[in-house]
Amino acid sequence: MAGNTVSQLAVRVGRHGHRARRGRQRCASAARRGGDRLPSNAGGAALSLDLSRLESLLDGFARVRLLVFGDVVLDEYIWGDVDRVSPEAPVPVVRVREETVMLGGAGNVVRNIVALGGGVSFCSVVGDDAAGRRVASLLKDLDVDPRGLVVADSRPTTRKTRVVARSQQIVRFDRETSERTDDDVAGRLRGVLESSLADCDGVVIEDYGKGVLAPPMGSDAMAIFRACNLPVVVDPKSDLETFRGASLVKPNLREAELLSGIEIHDAQDLAAAAARMREDLGGADVIVTRGAEGMTLFEGGTKAVEVRTAPREVFDVQGAGDTTISALALALRAGASLLEAAVIANAAAGVVVGKVGTATASAAEVRELLRGAVEAAGAGS
Template sequence: MYNLNNIEKKSILVIGDVMLDVYYNGEVKRISPEAPVPVFRKHSERCTAGGAANVAVNLAAADQKVSILTILGKDNAGEKIKELFSINGINTDLVLEFNRDTTVKTRFLASNNQQVMRLDVEDTKLLSHEEAGTVLNLLKEKIQAYELIVVSDYMKGLLSRQVMQGILSMAREVAVPVIVDVKDPEAEKYKGAYLLKPNLNELKQMTGMRIESEEEIAEASEILRRRCGCEYVLTTCGAKGMVLVGDGEGPYFVKARGREVFDVTGAGDTAIAYLAACMANKMHIREAVSIANCASGLQVAKIGTSSVCWSEVRAYLTEDKAGTTYKRIEGATVRSFRRNHPDEKIVFTNGCFDILHTGHIRYLREAAKLGDILVVGLNSDASVKRLKGPDRPVNPLEDREELLCALEFVDYVVAFEEDTPYQLIEMIQPDILTKGGDYAPDEVVGKDIVEGRGGRLVLIPFVDGKSTSNMIQRIRS
């Protein structure tokens, strides 16, 4: 049903309020003697992109050419967000710095990722008339370069009615569709957008209606669509899924896919990012909504704001026969892997794994015992051919991936095109690097990276007489 093999890199602009999401992982074991409050002892921390920045990161993970127009404060949080943009390949030519605080949301997570409290630092005052003019003039210079615009309104000061209407007016002049993740109950602010995406509570506020049933959701969505002159309204309803109105065929109800919910943070950002990627690729609106619903379902199964990549979406939609959904990673998911697994001991190994045999199985099982997560780097078909000769690989990459993913002790598989996994190791930053015992330590690629950050190399003995080359030779003879 879904053709995800023809997704092209489209130029998409994200406009909106960005924030830095900070996560402190730790524990609470006592009450303060100073006041009846818990004492939180921090063990680790990580920073991720939030708000419109999370939309941009998810679009980058969806392999789109992403630019962002936003405002940052002249502070450390603003610098950190710019660093996250750079890591994820997001163009920052339209990022402005004003004298205001960058929004920071700090979450304190105790055992089992239970949120103990949240600390917010933010400046929500609207831009001055002069500042708004600066934003719109900057957009006017660049707007024709984009095929679609995503507006993410978190009501943190950037998107006043003046700025919002200015964006929509300019976009209409150059026929660039604008889809908006709304927050403001003032519906007229978004008049003229191509698509609006409220959640259920926002829909109630914007229409003033009491909404209970699916029919009432569709009715209220249609009222909002007509009031704002939009082509579509897509209402997200949490565990109930999504409702689309506006294509002339009646409301389209998409049920949420069954998935254990760990954290709803950023699910809406992921949904609108994948909706935008699909729409920019001229996918039918209903198909785009279904894929956005899938991506959102993947997001809530993760802790905190993090990106979803196409390999996860493909596996989710096709219900991988080997039961290996989500194990194959690529793109931004690889680049952000260490940030998304700050406390786990990551083990990395690599190989061609052309014909999987008992030697491989025993080797990988032993590697997995060394840490919390085992990531296997897998040479692409072209890479195997360069290393092993024109008759290899025997099994194509897709088959080799599926076999490795089917192993319960393998957590993630990532393919690489290069002859060595050096760049991959730089991105993943494993704690432990493993190779077969027939390697000399100084021959192992990436040893310097791992040991340079305090990790170690472990050589695991191979099973005597077990090798892919020997198997192929015996078959041929």
């Protein structure tokens, strides 16, 4: 699927908005129609965005189904209050009020897609342990089929336990392995990937470096997706060559430096880094997220387009990248241009940074911020 561009990622919808059923076929060539392209600031002109069209694209999320593949994490939170220091050591004493668990890592992308109104299939690896069973239970709570989880007795389920007091994280405990999956697990994982693709319109790969996508699994998965002619959006940890043929890559600024091997000090460095990533991926479009400064888009051979974000009070950036890639993938498959998808994703990220913990954004919440996202993007020319 090398050479696919994001402009090809329009959702395959019939006259009445329903996807054609694939029946028993595991995959089929996806007929794609290009969304209306909007003027950008690639040539120095002001960005032009239609709010009503963005709202219509947001409504279209309900007609999109994505496969999410990557490292699942069980996020555990211990919430409490601190009002004294321990007499045993110079550390705070946390009086625990509440404990919560939720899907993290690639599982948080699943949560975000569901919250935004999209359909989702999920494939990952968990251990034969209580945490793995909790992951399956949390998927069922979202009406997501847990049969895409491969249970491995040779590795634990990745768990991250955070202690939070007065909205501040005090400490985090990680229980995990980053070792590649063994041959038995990898074989079963390939099988569930192939069986999970029916009716999917695209793929999101979330690499958290916990071993699920370690060689050769990542490249094997890409071969499966290419054979099905499915567009792939990647949030990579390392080794872009593994994901050659992807349609879009979405690193943050630090990840862009690591993936490209180029230190980024200015716009010229950023463009060089994007060009190298694009080359490594065989022609993928590139979106580099830059926190409060928004995103920079590199589509095809055009100039970079900066899409700024509306000012927001930030409480927690945890999971904002997962929200961004979820909204991007849904919007692109709903027929959005890359620019339109970026503006919608900026609005979605703006929702979650205003919450504490691994949060999600609903379609209704995103809709409330769309006008501000459009105005902020227009100011970025």
